[in-house]
Amino acid sequence: MLAQSFEDLLVWQKAHKYVLNIYRVTKGFPKEEMFGLVNQMRRASASITANIAEGFVRVGQKDKLHFYNISQGSLEETRNFVILSKDLGYISEEDKTVLLGLASEVSRMLNAYCQGLLKHY
Numbered sequence: 122m123l124a125q126s127f128e129d130l131l132v133w134q135k136a137h138k139y140v141l142n143i144y145r146v147t148k149g150f151p152k153e154e155m156f157g158l159v160n161q162m163r164r165a166s167a168s169i170t171a172n173i174a175e176g177f178v179r180v181g182q183k184d185k186l187h188f189y190n191i192s193q194g195s196l197e198e199t200r201n202f203v204i205l206s207k208d209l210g211y212i213s214e215e216d217k218t219v220l221l222g223l224a225s226e227v228s229r230m231l232n233a234y235c236q237g238l239l240k241h242y
Contacts, residue, residue: 133174136169172192173189
């Protein structure tokens with residue numbers, strides 16, 4: 122069945138789970154990081170799903186891929202911040218593993234979705 126809304130996309134659903142996990146772990150960060158790393162991680166992670174949503178409603182392949190590429194870039198940005206957060210002692214090894222695992226899944230799904238678009242158009 123074709124997706125009727127961006128919320129129907131499995132890649133958006135998995136990315137949304139990732140965003141929620143980013144918000145969960147950043148709740149425990151030091152107060153001094155609220156406007157630094159916490160803000161950057163939350164904004165970058167929210168950008169992943171926002172760009173998937175925006176790309177979904179675009180009509181042309183080029184437009185769609187543009188937003189999905191931005192989403193992929195935001196995903197990589199958050200992966201970097203997850204590693205940094207672990208190295209700074211803000212998150213556990215378990216949280217790092219879970220987050221990076223989810224990020225890898227989202228990345229694979231997003232790449233597959235883009236490949237499907239390239240074949241379709």
